[in-house]
Amino acid sequence: MLADGKPIFLIGLPGSGKTTVGKLLSTQLGIPFIDLDDIIVQREGRAISEVFEKEGEDYFRKVEAACLASLIESKDSKVVATGGGTPCFFDNLEKMNRDGVTCYLETSWKELAARVAPGESIRPLFKGLAGSEVMTQLQERFSWRLPFYQKAQIIISTENKLASDVATELLARL
Ligand SMILES: Nc1ncnc2c1ncn2[C@@H]1O[C@H](COP(=O)(O)OP(=O)(O)OP(=O)(O)O)[C@@H](O)[C@H]1O
Ligand SMILES: O=C(O)C1=C[C@@H](O)[C@@H](O)[C@H](O)C1
Numbered sequence: 001m002l003a004d005g006k007p008i009f010l011i012g013l014p015g016s017g018k019t020t021v022g023k024l025l026s027t028q029l030g031i032p033f034i035d036l037d038d039i040i041v042q043r044e045g046r047a048i049s050e051v052f053e054k055e056g057e058d059y060f061r062k063v064e065a066a067c068l069a070s071l072i073e074s075k076d077s078k079v080v081a082t083g084g085g086t087p088c089f090f091d092n093l094e095k096m097n098r099d100g101v102t103c104y105l106e107t108s109w110k111e112l113a114a115r116v117a118p119g120e121s122i123r124p125l126f127k128g129l130a131g132s133e134v135m136t137q138l139q140e141r142f143s144w145r146l147p148f149y150q151k152a153q154i155i156i157s158t159e160n161k162l163a164s165d166v167a168t169e170l171l172a173r174l
């Protein structure tokens with residue numbers, strides 16, 4: 001198995017299903033699930049939105065990289081849902097590819113827009129916008145990230161698939 005004893009890192013845009021698929025996969029494999037965003041919240045003792053607001057993105061990215069590095073150092077098998085931006089800063093992606101198995105959950109702009117639906121209070125950026133506006137916002141903000149995601153060792157399209165099907169497909173490719 002490709003992932004024998006190594007951490008499995010799920011990467012992709014917000015709404016691509018990293019948390020949902022990650023939890024399912026960890027149950028199927030019988031190994032722990034860790035959400036990198038939760039580790040950051042624990043370490044900082046405050047919400048990510050507060051870290052962004054009070055300290056700015058540069059600070060957040062440094063904390064994110066440090067939390068990722070300590071997860072990698074522990075060298076045990078686990079499924080890690082990374083943050084949407086994690087592979088796109090510093091050498092985070094190289095580290096994940098070197099010491100773990102990376103999987104990009106590829107999802108179209110249209111599908112992402114439908115998932116991060118307007119009105120969801122946890123995504124203030126998209127609140128009150130129509131579906132097509134959400135799609136444009138996503139593209140404008142995040143197109144630059146795609147070349148990073150595409151360097152993952154495994155790429156799985158999530159299009160028209162249930163999260164459970166995505167987890168099963170990933171399991172078969174590990
Ligand atoms: N394959 C799928 N098909 C349809 N809906 C999905 C699929 N995977 C996830 N979802 C739904 O999309 C939403 C976002 O999923 P999830 O929170 O797992 O994404 P994420 O990549 O962890 O996002 P974030 O980066 O914001 O943490 C959830 O409502 C989830 O139920
Ligand atoms: O896409 C991003 O840049 C982010 C996604 C979230 O998972 C968090 O890591 C944070 O809100 C930043």
Ligand SMILES: [Mg+2]
Binds near residue numbers: 018019020081
């Ligand atoms: Mg998530």
